[in-house]
Amino acid sequence: MTTFVDRVELHVAAGNGGHGCASVHREKFKPLGGPDGGNGGRGGDVILVVDQSVTTLLDYHHSPHRKATNGKPGEGGNRSGKDGQDLVLPVPDGTVVLDKQGNVLADLVGQGTTYVAAEGGRGGLGNAALASARRKAPGFALLGVPGQAGEVVLELKTVADVALVGYPSAGKSSLISVLSAAKPKIADYPFTTLVPNLGVVTAGSTVYTVADVPGLIPGASQGRGLGLEFLRHVERCSVLVHVLDTATLESDRDPVSDLDVIEEELRQYGGLEDRPRIVVLNKVDIPDGQDLADMIRPDLEARGYRVFEVSAVAHKGLRELSFALAEIVAEARAARPVEEATRIVIRPKAVDDAGFTVRQDEEGLFRVRGEKPERWVRQTDFNNDEAVGYLADRLARLGVEEELMKAGAHAGDGVAIGPEDNAVVFDWEPTVMAGAEMLGRRGEDHRFEAPRPAAQRRRDREAERDEALKEYEGFDPF
Ligand SMILES: Nc1nc2c(ncn2[C@@H]2O[C@H](COP(=O)(O)OP(=O)(O)OP(=O)(O)O)[C@@H](O)[C@H]2O)c(=O)[nH]1
Ligand SMILES: [Mg+2]
Numbered sequence: 319m320t321t322f323v324d325r326v327e328l329h330v331a332a333g334n335g336g337h338g339c340a341s342v343h344r345e346k347f348k349p350l351g352g353p354d355g356g357n358g359g360r361g362g363d364v365i366l367v368v369d370q371s372v373t374t375l376l377d378y379h380h381s382p383h384r385k386a387t388n389g390k391p392g393e394g395g396n397r398s399g400k401d402g403q404d405l406v407l408p409v410p411d412g413t414v415v416l417d418k419q420g421n422v423l424a425d426l427v428g429q430g431t432t433y434v435a436a437e438g439g440r441g442g443l444g445n446a447a448l449a450s451a452r453r454k455a456p457g458f459a460l461l462g463v464p465g466q467a468g469e470v471v472l473e474l475k476t477v478a479d480v481a482l483v484g485y486p487s488a489g490k491s492s493l494i495s496v497l498s499a500a501k502p503k504i505a506d507y508p509f510t511t512l513v514p515n516l517g518v519v520t521a522g523s524t525v526y527t528v529a530d531v532p533g534l535i536p537g538a539s540q541g542r543g544l545g546l547e548f549l550r551h552v553e554r555c556s557v558l559v560h561v562l563d564t565a566t567l568e569s570d571r572d573p574v575s576d577l578d579v580i581e582e583e584l585r586q587y588g589g590l591e592d593r594p595r596i597v598v599l600n601k602v603d604i605p606d607g608q609d610l611a612d613m614i615r616p617d618l619e620a621r622g623y624r625v626f627e628v629s630a631v632a633h634k635g636l637r638e639l640s641f642a643l644a645e646i647v648a649e650a651r652a653a654r655p656v657e658e659a660t661r662i663v664i665r666p667k668a669v670d671d672a673g674f675t676v677r678q679d680e681e682g683l684f685r686v687r688g689e690k691p692e693r694w695v696r697q698t699d700f701n702n703d704e705a706v707g708y709l710a711d712r713l714a715r716l717g718v719e720e721e722l723m724k725a726g727a728h729a730g731d732g733v734a735i736g737p738e739d740n741a742v743v744f745d746w747e748p749t750v751m752a753g754a755e756m757l758g759r760r761g762e763d764h765r766f767e768a769p770r771p772a773a774q775r776r777r778d779r780e781a782e783r784d785e786a787l788k789e790y791e792g793f794d795p796f
Pocket of ligand 2: 490491492504510511
């Protein structure tokens with residue numbers, strides 16, 4: 319049996335940015351030349367892309383840790399470090415990306431749909447890029463920023479137009495096998511189907527997909543049988559088909575009460591109320607089955623169901639059924655907004671990069687949060703006074719010092735920049751922040767909510783460089 323994996327926890331790590339280089343041009347018998355330290359390369363992204371030839375998440379089940387490569391450090395002689403390589407991970411159509419709390423980050427439907435799961439860190443500027451008219455020879459460079467890293471959960475929700483639901487052995491897989499070219503396993507014992515089967519049906523000019531779901535029994539919502547776990551595969555369907563067994567040998571069952579039981583389980587699962595339903599009375603090749611079908615048909619129709627009598631084994635009533643399904647699917651498609659023909663890139667939320675916040679926590683520590691201050695801190699080589707001075711100047715320019723003052727901070731008070739578990743803590747010295755100490759681990763950055771498309775990231779990187787240069791122009795630590 320092939321293994322079917324429809325939920326995995328994936329650990330992704332983007333590449334770190336390479337460090338910028340601080341170097342001074344040297345030549346024999348010549349005075350020292352200008353700064354010639356190159357920039358670090360950016361870290362590679364981890365990118366999920368829908369590939370319709372991929373049908374399971376099995377690969378990620380086997381190797382759930384994926385890392386893009388780091389950017390290379392800049393070098394002397396104005397040599398930039400190479401960018402890290404993006405890691406492109408193909409995922410099946412219909413993959414849903416969630417965070418560990420179960421919040422949906424992206425729903426990847428359609429060939430080529432892309433999601434940046436972890437963004438590579440920026441490379442640090444080298445001292446050549448940091449040089450200016452005022453600072454002819456900066457003795458420092460910026461560090462590369464660690465890439466984003468963390469867990470995402472991938473869930474596969476099959477993209478099928480029609481979903482077959484019903485008791486075990488009602489004949490769901492048999493129906494798929496005669497409506498389409500798919501050859502699912504069929505047998506006379508319950509729970510033959512352990513994972514959804516998918517078949518492609520052509521009826522006239524309409525092509526649609528049909529999926530079955532492992533059989534449901536009373537109490538499935540409480541985990542009886544195989545439970546409702548697999549119903550997520552029918553969430554995207556346009557129409558639900560109740561496959562009812564007219565020839566069951568179990569004395570306490572009949573098609574109508576079977577229908578009630580399945581409906582109750584669907585209700586417990588929730589979210590499928592709006593889907594149109596039709597009823598298929600299967601196994602009418604058996605005389606008793608045909609008699610029962612004749613008997614209950616009016617009852618079902620009175621409830622508003624369209625009823626189809628079929629036999630998967632005798633190939634009876636299949637044409638009517640497949641054309642009726644095609645009609646419902648076509649209607650549902652027409653009612654849906656036109657899908658973009660081109661590949662869809664999941665647009666991230668705008669990054670809040672303008673602001674920052676300052677607050678004093680219970681221990682009296684002043685906590686600074688904000689995209690820029692946090693990044694700047696990561697770019698700073700705290701062993702280099704000039705680099706620390708540059709950071710202090712950037713923070714002062716953004717207004718962080720002023721806000722600290724307003725919040726009541728005094729020289730010598732503790733200031734922490736960054737998230738609780740990964741902050742850099744200083745003893746605050748207004749305008750000169752020295753004695754910095756890295757606390758927490760690097761590279762654990764949970765900002766999955768804000769990946770940016772490649773073009774935007776490139777623009778941001780360029781803006782960052784300009785901004786750094788602008789700041790640097792007006793900066794005189796002495
Ligand atoms: N006589 C008759 N038997 C049928 C018909 N359709 C299916 N069966 C038989 O019913 C049994 C169950 O069929 P499956 O297609 O495996 O049923 P299922 O609904 O997929 O069952 P699970 O996968 O266990 O949920 C098999 O022995 C089939 O041969 C039919 O139209 N007539
Ligand atoms: Mg089956």
